[in-house]
Amino acid sequence: xxxxxxxPDHDLEWHERLQDWLDGDLEGPERAALERHLxxxxxxxxxxxxLQDLDRELQSALPKPALDETFDARLFARIDEIxxxxxxxxxxxxxxxxxxxxxxxxxxxxxxxxxxxSIVATVAVVIALASSLADIVGMPGVQWLQALGARGEDATGxxxxxxxxxxxxxxxxxxxxxxxxxxxxxLAES
Amino acid sequence: MTHAPAVRPDxxxxxxxxxxxxxxxxxxxxxxxxxxxxxxxxxxxGDRALAEDVTQDIFMRVWRALPxxxxxxxxxxxxxxxxxxxxxxxxxxxxxxxxxxxxxxxYDAEIASLSAPEQDDSATVSVTQVLDRLPERYRxxxxxxxxxxxxYEQTAESLGLPLGTVKALLHRARKRLIDLTRxxxxx
Numbered sequence: 041x042x043x044x045x046x047x048p049d050h051d052l053e054w055h056e057r058l059q060d061w062l063d064g065d066l067e068g069p070e071r072a073a074l075e076r077h078l079x080x081x082x083x084x085x086x087x088x089x090x091l092q093d094l095d096r097e098l099q100s101a102l103p104k105p106a107l108d109e110t111f112d113a114r115l116f117a118r119i120d121e122i123x124x125x126x127x128x129x130x131x132x133x134x135x136x137x138x139x140x141x142x143x144x145x146x147x148x149x150x151x152x153x154x155x156x157x158s159i160v161a162t163v164a165v166v167i168a169l170a171s172s173l174a175d176i177v178g179m180p181g182v183q184w185l186q187a188l189g190a191r192g193e194d195a196t197g198x199x200x201x202x203x204x205x206x207x208x209x210x211x212x213x214x215x216x217x218x219x220x221x222x223x224x225x226x227l228a229e230s
Numbered sequence: 231m232t233h234a235p236a237v238r239p240d241x242x243x244x245x246x247x248x249x250x251x252x253x254x255x256x257x258x259x260x261x262x263x264x265x266x267x268x269x270x271x272x273x274x275x276g277d278r279a280l281a282e283d284v285t286q287d288i289f290m291r292v293w294r295a296l297p298x299x300x301x302x303x304x305x306x307x308x309x310x311x312x313x314x315x316x317x318x319x320x321x322x323x324x325x326x327x328x329x330x331x332x333x334x335x336x337y338d339a340e341i342a343s344l345s346a347p348e349q350d351d352s353a354t355v356s357v358t359q360v361l362d363r364l365p366e367r368y369r370x371x372x373x374x375x376x377x378x379x380x381x382y383e384q385t386a387e388s389l390g391l392p393l394g395t396v397k398a399l400l401h402r403a404r405k406r407l408i409d410l411t412r413x414x415x416x417x
Contacts, residue, residue, distance in 0.1 A: 056401050063382075090408045097357040102376040105272055106265045107282065115260070115289055119253070 050083070058088050062095070158218040240305045252296045259305065260289065266378070267313045270388045273373035274317040288316045310388050360410040368403035375400055 054077060060066045061074050078084050238244065240262070246255035267288055271281035291312055299308060361369060371385060375396075378384040386396040 051405075055405065059401055059404065063380075087408070090411075091404060094357065094404055094407055094411075098361075098372065098376045099380075101356070101358050101361075102373055104265075104377050104379065105269060105278060105281075107268050107285065111264060111282075111286070112257075112260055115286055116257075118286070118290060119256075119293060 051087075054081070054084050055087060058084060058091060062088070062091060158214070243305060244301065247296060247299065247301075250297070252293065255296060256289070256293050259292075259309070263306070263309050264289065266384070266388060267309065269374060269377040270310065270313050271317055273370045273377065274314070275320060280320070284316055284320050285313075288313050291316065306387060307390070310390055313388075314390065357407065357411070360407055360414060363410055364403055364406055368399055368406060371396060371399040372403045372407070 054074070057066065057070070057074050058078075061071065061078075066074055078088065240259065243255050243258050246252075246258060264285065268281060268285045271284050271288070272278060275281050275284065288309075292309060295312070299305075303311070361372065364372065371389065374388055375382070375385045378388070382393055382396055382400075385400075386393045389396065391399075
């Protein structure tokens with residue numbers, strides 16, 4: 041037996057190789073060299089014995105733990121629960137979006153109902169006022185309207201000025217409808 | 231001589247992911263990784279019941295993150311990274327209040343003591359008694375190595391460390407365990 045004792049250089053040189061030998065990782069000349077050394081070194085034989093004991097003890101003390109069979113089922117149950125919550129949230133969001141869209145469409149419809157008569161009213165009022173003022177002031181815009189009226193008489197044989205009371209009446213009706221529509225819209229939305 | 235084409239690991243899972251079938255992908259990867267992840271959790275947390283809860287949280291995280299998995303890392307590396315982060319965050323949550331001048335070694339000792347068994351006065355020294363006196367990274371490597379059927383490769387993959395580093399860690403851990411056992415027996 042060689043008197044290597046507890047020399048650190050000796051341990052450094054051989055102990056890692058002892059574990060490699062135990063793990064079956066040493067081959068060829070390295071394996072032969074270790075086995076030759078082991079046969080003559082009491083310290084390495086002692087260490088090898090300790091390593092083997094340690095290996096056995098650790099293997100029995102640390103069995104391979106495994107999850108129980110219900111693990112997958114419990115995991116997928118949690119996933120299903122989250123999926124259901126997500127689906128419900130998606131359905132709620134979709135219903136809310138549809139409702140908002142419907143409200144918006146209603147608002148647009150009501151707005152258009154108010155805008156159209158207001159435009160008509162504005163145009164009619166402008167034409168009516170311009171034509172009525174034609175006899176009072178000689179404004180260029182009024183003269184143009186008079187000329188337009190004269191051409192209308194030439195082309196169709198109808199006196200445009202005779203329609204002015206109706207135009208004025210229509211204009212006031214449109215204006216009135218606009219005011220009523222503006223008043224009704226907030227009531228319809230509430 | 232012809233070579234068989236290399237089969238991509240978890241190719242079937244990747245196919246499901248490309249088809250956006252996340253639930254099916256999870257169902258495929260679960261039997262392959264659940265026990266390995268669980269063992270990593272046991273080795274890091276030192277508590278079986280807690281490890282089981284954390285393992286479930288890990289797979290919930292995996293499931294939520296599957297749509298964003300870009301295959302930059304292998305699936306196993308990605309899952310183990312999520313697992314390690316989850317365990318570390320669980321350990322941080324359980325970390326006792328410490329003052330700013332507390333050093334890392336003291337913290338490691340506190341973490342180790344969370345799972346340390348009661349001391350007994352019997353003459354026989356159990357390996358689990360001295361196991362808890364190992365530094366945290368040695369203890370983790372030893373526990374995982376023996377739980378993983380003594381596979382250096384699997385231990386290295388789970389811990390995200392190179393194979394050589396794991397071998398060196400285990401070598402030092404064994405040496406320390408033998409020394410600790412001798413010391414305890416002589417005391």
